[in-house]
Amino acid sequence: MNLQTYEQKHTALLIVDPYNDFMSKGGKLYDVTKPQADAVGFYDNMRRLVPAIREVGIQVIIVPHHRTRPTDFDNWLHVNPTQIETKRKSCFEDGGWGGEFHPEFGPKPGDVVVLEHWAQNGFANTDLDAQLKQHGISKLIMVGFIANSCVEATARSGMELGYHVTLITDATAAFNPEGMTAARVNAKLFAHAELTTDELLAALSASTRQPAEAQSRNKLVNA
Numbered sequence: 001m002n003l004q005t006y007e008q009k010h011t012a013l014l015i016v017d018p019y020n021d022f023m024s025k026g027g028k029l030y031d032v033t034k035p036q037a038d039a040v041g042f043y044d045n046m047r048r049l050v051p052a053i054r055e056v057g058i059q060v061i062i063v064p065h066h067r068t069r070p071t072d073f074d075n076w077l078h079v080n081p082t083q084i085e086t087k088r089k090s091c092f093e094d095g096g097w098g099g100e101f102h103p104e105f106g107p108k109p110g111d112v113v114v115l116e117h118w119a120q121n122g123f124a125n126t127d128l129d130a131q132l133k134q135h136g137i138s139k140l141i142m143v144g145f146i147a148n149s150c151v152e153a154t155a156r157s158g159m160e161l162g163y164h165v166t167l168i169t170d171a172t173a174a175f176n177p178e179g180m181t182a183a184r185v186n187a188k189l190f191a192h193a194e195l196t197t198d199e200l201l202a203a204l205s206a207s208t209r210q211p212a213e214a215q216s217r218n219k220l221v222n223a
Helices: 030-040 042-055 081-089 128-134 147-160 177-187 197-222
Strands: 011-016 059-063 139-145 164-173 193-195
Touching: 011 042, 011 147, 030 042, 030 164, 030 177, 042 059, 042 139, 042 164, 042 197, 059 128, 139 147, 147 164, 147 177, 164 177, 164 197, 193 197
Parallel strands: 011 059, 011 139, 139 164, 164 193
Antiparallel strands: none
């Protein structure tokens, strides 16, 4: 791994679907994802990773799923089973608690919240690509839900669009262990890097040290 990969001005952390329904106790999808989240230490890792990202000034971008509304998919020609089930359960309900952002992992001042994706890919029919380009971002760090669904689809599309993609393997979760396995297998086909939270934090530390060390060397050379 190149420890210089994550320079602040060209890197963004993408937090995918940080809704109460996923990440808060009582959320509609919390119990089914919690075993996989607990197995990798998702919540503890997010509580270390997200503040560290903010501290070094890396842009945080929220990539939210479509909030469920009563008229969703009316007269659509092709609605997939996941969309049908999401509507049936009113997951991420517009105007409901489950469709609100998690208080820790949702947006803070200075974050970018992109338009909602209707299915799995955070780039499809949203402004994510435009926002990244306008902010000068070329490198994406991916965390959130679901590992083999929205995180994977967004990351894979990011690679296809020319972005450098890093998956944080212990800061994402799935509906079942098989989903976690699928995410790890598929990642080999598109991700530029797969890191743990500890490895990312080490890379961020090295990246922030490097400019200071360079300035010190310049001072010595010019003295």
